[in-house]
Amino acid sequence: MKELRRKVLLPVFQLSELTMADDPRALKRVIKQGKGQPGFSYFYRFVQDDHAGRWFSYNLFPVILDRHAAPWPLGSLYILAQLEAEASPAMSTFQAKADDLGAYKEWLDTQDCPDDLIFQFPKIKLRRPTYRYRGYLQQQIQAGEVAPSTAKRRMGTVVAFYRWLIDNNYFQPEYPPWEETQYRLIFKTTEGVAVSKKGVSTDVSIRAPKSEDPFAGNIQDGGKLRPLTGKEQNWILEATKAKGNTECYLIQLFMLATGARIQTAGTLRLTHFTHPNPGYAKALTGDGQVFKLKAGPGTGIDTKNDKNIVLQVPRPVYELFHIYALSDRAKVRRGWFAAKHGETTSPYLFLTQQGNPYYLAKAEALHFNPNLDRRHDKTGQPVRQFLKDHVIPYVREHHDKHFHYRIHDLRASFGMNMTELLMELVRKEVITLSRARMIVKDLLWHESYATTDLYLDYRSQMEAIYQAVNGYGKQLQGWIDQAMKGMDVTDE
Structure with missing residues (x-):
């Protein structure tokens, strides 16, 4: 099914508000009413944060569209509110959020009374829009129409959207939009310091387990990279x-x-x-x-x-x-x-x-x-x-x-070129393995040696994988041959 256009990017967006003619920042706008008719005019000014001394002006501002390609006010207001809270916003981040909310709006518009459904949270949990949308995303995952990671991100954006609606009193749901569970995450920094962090999960979250293909030949270095x-x-x-x-x-x-x-x-x-x-x-x-x-x-x-x-x-x-x-x-x-x-x-x-x-x-x-x-x-x-x-x-x-190949694969290619050059020096005992490891880490600006070791182990790991599979394949073929010899296969 062809997806509808979910958003449009405005090259220039400047937030403005109505004002009076005597306002020193007032600008006049005239709207023509047709031939022989007097024009309609009003005064406006661009919005400025007097305390921070900044304007709310953006390039490539995303406007979320509904099923009829009309702007969705509520979704676009959410994007604008998020932008206003950022001193130096990366517009690509908010464009992605607009994509996610555009997908949610597209689903809403396929339901009965979408303008009412968005705020309906009845006693029966599975009738609430958050749970229904989660079920829809799960169906899309099963059908192969969307990646689990994409579905997880979209659901997360919808949760953040509803938090904003509730916090800003756009509505108060009759029953909770989800159930929350608090947890504590303990991990170590790259310097080996143990850090504890509190978190909150919801029962509408979507899991996106990672499945790695050992034959893909990728290195996880800021993304899956394939050394050429x-x-x-x-x-x-x-x-x-x-x-x-x-x-x-x-x-x-x-x-x-x-x-x-x-x-x-x-x-x-x-x-x-x-x-x-x-x-x-x-x-x-x-x-x-x-x-x-x-x-x-x-x-x-x-x-x-x-x-x-x-x-x-x-x-x-x-x-x-x-x-x-x-x-x-x-x-x-x-x-x-x-x-x-x-x-x-x-x-x-x-x-x-x-x-x-x-x-x-x-x-x-x-x-x-x-x-x-x-x-x-x-x-x-x-x-x-x-x-x-x-x-x-x-x-x-x-x-x-x-x-x-992809353009980012060239970074992994450089890393492997340097690794192989240095490992040859290690074999010749010109430098030590620890020195080679340190140089690769410095050349690729890694925070942790764990990423560096992916390069050092890459060739040997790939060779081991193929040797293991080939060896098992020979053993499996032996079992098949043995089974065939003991079977009486005749055409009846």
């Missing part, structure tokens, strides 16, 4: 070069050379690669040299969770990027960017042919733009689309018809 083999790494760069996309080639090369994520590679700045006399340091993994590039808050380069890190950029890669930064191709693209957005002291290193960034930096995304004319975030889509439309088909045609 050396041949596969060559294939994707060959394909990107063959398709003539210099920027996507360099972005992927940077990720393979440093372990950076797409948001880091996409927010590199011109100034980082135009030093006349860059200082190089000795590489951690050999005799080569690297340029130590700081990334994170204050550098103009984004990192996951705003973590301050240092990228070890191999000298040949830095020199290649220096040449690109000063090239006519890059200058033309910066010219297109300046024509649209004006000159800037810290332009992006990589821009699309139209002069747009491949990945919009967080600091710029938080800055309200009253003239924004797009309805989507810039989070590396041009790169991902290029891989889907050009790189993967090329590799499947020329090398492996079953080939697949």
Whole structure:
């Protein structure tokens, strides 16, 4: 079944309120009434928090739609209330919440009297909308129409939505929308310190047990990542070069050379690669040299969770990027960017042919733009689309018809490249295993050695899995042969 459109993103949203003509911040709006008719006018002003000194103005504001593609006031008010409580909101988070509530509204609209049902909490538990919606999500999981993790998130958003309705006196349910159970979670931090945390669970929550496929070849490092083999790494760069996309080639090369994520590679700045006399340091993994590039808050380069890190950029890669930064191709693209957005002291290193960034930096995304004319975030889509439309088909045609990868797999590929290089040094007794472990952790900026060990154990674990399965397969075949010999199979 085709899903309905659940939300629309407004490029510009500015919260306003009615006011009088003598208000110093008053703005006049005239609504035409037709030819020969006087226009209707009123005065309004943009809402400002006088204590915090900020406006409630947002780009890419999500408006939840009902089944008839009309805005759902209650759901959109909830999103706005959540945004107002955030000083620096990440709009993608609230867009996801709008998606979840849009799915709930879509379900409500398929029921009888949806505007009444949302507030009906009768004595019989299974007639309450929260329990009914949970049952619907469970059916979707069983039918394979939605992933358990998605259903769990949607139910959690609905619970938060009802908490807000009750806390803000939109209604008081006759009977509880769910039953709560308090629990205490005890865990250890990455420093080994025991921490206790209280929590509350509800009986409408949906469990999403994780099922790992040992043959998928993934490493859990901020997501499921698949390290590409050396041949596969060559294939994707060959394909990107063959398709003539210099920027996507360099972005992927940077990720393979440093372990950076797409948001880091996409927010590199011109100034980082135009030093006349860059200082190089000795590489951690050999005799080569690297340029130590700081990334994170204050550098103009984004990192996951705003973590301050240092990228070890191999000298040949830095020199290649220096040449690109000063090239006519890059200058033309910066010219297109300046024509649209004006000159800037810290332009992006990589821009699309139209002069747009491949990945919009967080600091710029938080800055309200009253003239924004797009309805989507810039989070590396041009790169991902290029891989889907050009790189993967090329590799499947020329090398492996079953080939697949995602841009984040390049981080795991870098991690495995470094791990294999260091493990070879361990075998030659040039460095110790503990030293190799520490270097991999530093290169990938891991908080815990537990994630680092996934790289160190990856090859041996995969080999052990396949050996075990192959060995058991031989034993199983022996049992089958033995059974066949003892069976009298005849056609009757």
